[in-house]
Amino acid sequence: MAVSTPEIxxxxxxxxxxxxxxxxxxxxxxxxLAEVVADLDRRFPGMGERLLEEGKLRRFINVYLNDxxxxxxxxxxxxxxxxxNLTILPAVAGGS
Amino acid sequence: MxxxxxxxxxAIYAHxxxxxxxxxxxxxxxxxxxxxxxxxIPMRNAAMSPTFYxxxxxxxxxxxxxxxxxxxxxVVIYHSHTSTQAHPSRTDIAYxxxxxxxxxxxxxxxxxxxxxxxxSFRIVDGVATEEPVQIR
Numbered sequence: 001m002a003v004s005t006p007e008i009x010x011x012x013x014x015x016x017x018x019x020x021x022x023x024x025x026x027x028x029x030x031x032x033l034a035e036v037v038a039d040l041d042r043r044f045p046g047m048g049e050r051l052l053e054e055g056k057l058r059r060f061i062n063v064y065l066n067d068x069x070x071x072x073x074x075x076x077x078x079x080x081x082x083x084x085n086l087t088i089l090p091a092v093a094g095g096s
Numbered sequence: 097m098x099x100x101x102x103x104x105x106x107a108i109y110a111h112x113x114x115x116x117x118x119x120x121x122x123x124x125x126x127x128x129x130x131x132x133x134x135x136x137i138p139m140r141n142a143a144m145s146p147t148f149y150x151x152x153x154x155x156x157x158x159x160x161x162x163x164x165x166x167x168x169x170x171v172v173i174y175h176s177h178t179s180t181q182a183h184p185s186r187t188d189i190a191y192x193x194x195x196x197x198x199x200x201x202x203x204x205x206x207x208x209x210x211x212x213x214x215x216s217f218r219i220v221d222g223v224a225t226e227e228p229v230q231i232r
Contacts, residue, residue: 096180
C-alpha cells in the first residue's frame, strides 16, 4: 500500500508572492512542516531561504498550522495531516 | 500622502500615551482598493518593551483572517517611539513587510512635553520615504 503524503494549502503573504507568480495560495506536500517547506522550496525556488535561517524557522516569520503558531507545536517538526492549512505571515515588529 | 481623520490621529495618540513607556502598536484598516483608513484596531505589543514592538502572533492571525473575510486591507500600521523621534529605526525598516501600508510613527518622548509628533512613511525594499500627512 502506498503511503500518501498530505498535500496542503498554504497562504502566501504579499511580500513572498514574487516567488509564487503572484499566487495568494499554493500547495505543497509533506508529513512534517520541514518537509512541506522543502517541497515549497522545490516548487518555488527561494522560498526556503525566506522562511529558514540556519535550518530553523526565521524569528520574524510567523507560520501557522490551522489556527496555531507552529512554535508552540514543534516548529519544523510539527506533524501535517491532510486537510490542514498553513498560513505564513511576516511578523509586524520593529524597535526604536 | 496619508489622508487620515483627526479622530484616528487622536486614537493613536491616546493608545501611545496609555502604553507609555512601552511602545504601543496597532493598525487602521480600510476597504480594499480605497486607501482610506476606516477602522482602528489597537494591537497588543507582545514584546511589552520600551524599545521594541511585535504584534501578538495569534492576535495577528485573527486580524489577517478578519481582513480577508471583510475585504479590507492594512492602510496604516502604527507604533510609538517612547524616547526617540517618530522616525523609522533600522529595525523598523528591516522588518517592514507591507509595501502597500502607511507606516505611521508617533513619539511620546519627554522632550515633546505632550506635543504631538505624528509622521508617516512608506517602507519598500529596505528604504523608508517620508510622506505628507493630511488630517481631515
